[in-house]
Amino acid sequence: MSFVRIIVLALATAFLAAxxxxxxxxxxxxxxxxxxxxxxxxxxxxxxxxxxxxxACTAPAQPIVELTEGPYYKANPPQNAALRTAGxxxxxxxxxxxxxxxxxxPIANAKLDFWQADGNGxxxxxxxxxxxxxxxxxxxxxxxxxxxxxxxxxxxxxxxxKVTVNGTTYTSQLFFPxxxxxxGDSIYSSQMLVKLNTNTSPxxxxxxxxxxVA
Ligand SMILES: [Fe+2]
Numbered sequence: 001m002s003f004v005r006i007i008v009l010a011l012a013t014a015f016l017a018a019x020x021x022x023x024x025x026x027x028x029x030x031x032x033x034x035x036x037x038x039x040x041x042x043x044x045x046x047x048x049x050x051x052x053x054x055x056a057c058t059a060p061a062q063p064i065v066e067l068t069e070g071p072y073y074k075a076n077p078p079q080n081a082a083l084r085t086a087g088x089x090x091x092x093x094x095x096x097x098x099x100x101x102x103x104x105x106p107i108a109n110a111k112l113d114f115w116q117a118d119g120n121g122x123x124x125x126x127x128x129x130x131x132x133x134x135x136x137x138x139x140x141x142x143x144x145x146x147x148x149x150x151x152x153x154x155x156x157x158x159x160x161x162k163v164t165v166n167g168t169t170y171t172s173q174l175f176f177p178x179x180x181x182x183x184g185d186s187i188y189s190s191q192m193l194v195k196l197n198t199n200t201s202p203x204x205x206x207x208x209x210x211x212x213v214a
Contacts, residue, residue, distance in 0.1 A: 053096040053141070053206050057104035063212040065189045067172040070160060072123045073115060080132030082145045083114065084202075088129060090119025090147025092202035095174075095194065098140045099163060099209040106140025107211065111164040114144055121152035148176065148203060156181035156188055165211045174207055 084092055099110035113133035117123050124130060136142050149157050159174040175182060175193050182188045194205040 053098075055098050055100070055104070055106065055140075055208070056206070057098075057100050057208055057210070059104045060102050061100065061104055061208075061210040062191065063102060063210045064163070064170055064172050065191045066170055067187055067189060067192070069162075069171045070173075072117075072125065073160065074125065074128065074131060077113060077115065077128050077131040077133055079134065080128075081134040081143060083116075083130045083132050084145045084147055085129065088118055088147055089122075090150065091198075093146050093148045093205060094202045095144040095146060095159075095205045095207065097142060097207045097209065099136045099142065099165065099211060100140060101213045102210060103214060104210075106136075107165055107213075108136055108138045108140055110136040110140070110142075110209075110211070111162075112136065112142050112144075112209070113162040113164070114146070114159060115161075116146065116149045116159040117152055119147050119150045121150035121155075145202075151181060154185075156185040158185075158187075161209075163209050163211060165213060168211075168213075170211055176205075 084090075099107045099112065101107060111133055112135075115123075115131040118130060130146060134142055134144070146159070149159055151157060157176045157179050160171075161174065162169050162171045164170075172192060173187065173189075175188055175190075177193050177196055182190075194207045196205045197203060
């Protein structure tokens with residue numbers, strides 16, 4: 001009988017190990033975006049971006065380059081950081097990072113409002129698919145679940161955003177490295193490139209939003 005118990009114990013131990021009982025290497029992937037309230041998102045997300053995204057910032061940091069809002073912004077989007085819903089075309093992408101000041105101080109409760117085309121280059125202009133805002137956590141972190149946007153005539157791949165800090169809103173766009181259409185896009189700015197890793201699923205990208213405050 002004792003031999004049977006030993007076997008059972010050994011199997012249980014092996015199962016827990018295989019499931020990542022330690023779990024720490026999976027923290028980023030297992031973290032769920034919870035943008036429903038600022039309190040909830042600070043609790044859930046404070047550990048999420050920190051696990052996979054170190055704060056990359058050297059003071060004095062260069063503020064984001066402000067770029068045109070474009071024609072497709074839609075007022076009153078929902079508070080939502082999980083923009084990638086079932087059936088949305090495009091390569092899944094998790095974008096993480098921080099909102100910081102020029103002195104690299106993380107900014108809590110900064111409002112980040114994202115909108116973008118799907119993987120086929122189409123905006124949802126009748127609803128709010130791939131549109132939503134979130135607040136940064138107590139550590140200034142954000143996390144966006146989305147897709148890599150597609151091309152549409154005249155434009156390279158880009159994600160629009162507005163970041164609001166202390167009542168001031170900065171509007172611009174994020175771009176993706178290695179896209180041949182970047183150089184032919186008159187709005188493109190190399191200072192607004194995300195760091196992209198497409199060897200994961202979802203693909204991952206990081207960007208630090210530096211706002212023009214001390
Ligand atoms: Fe656009």
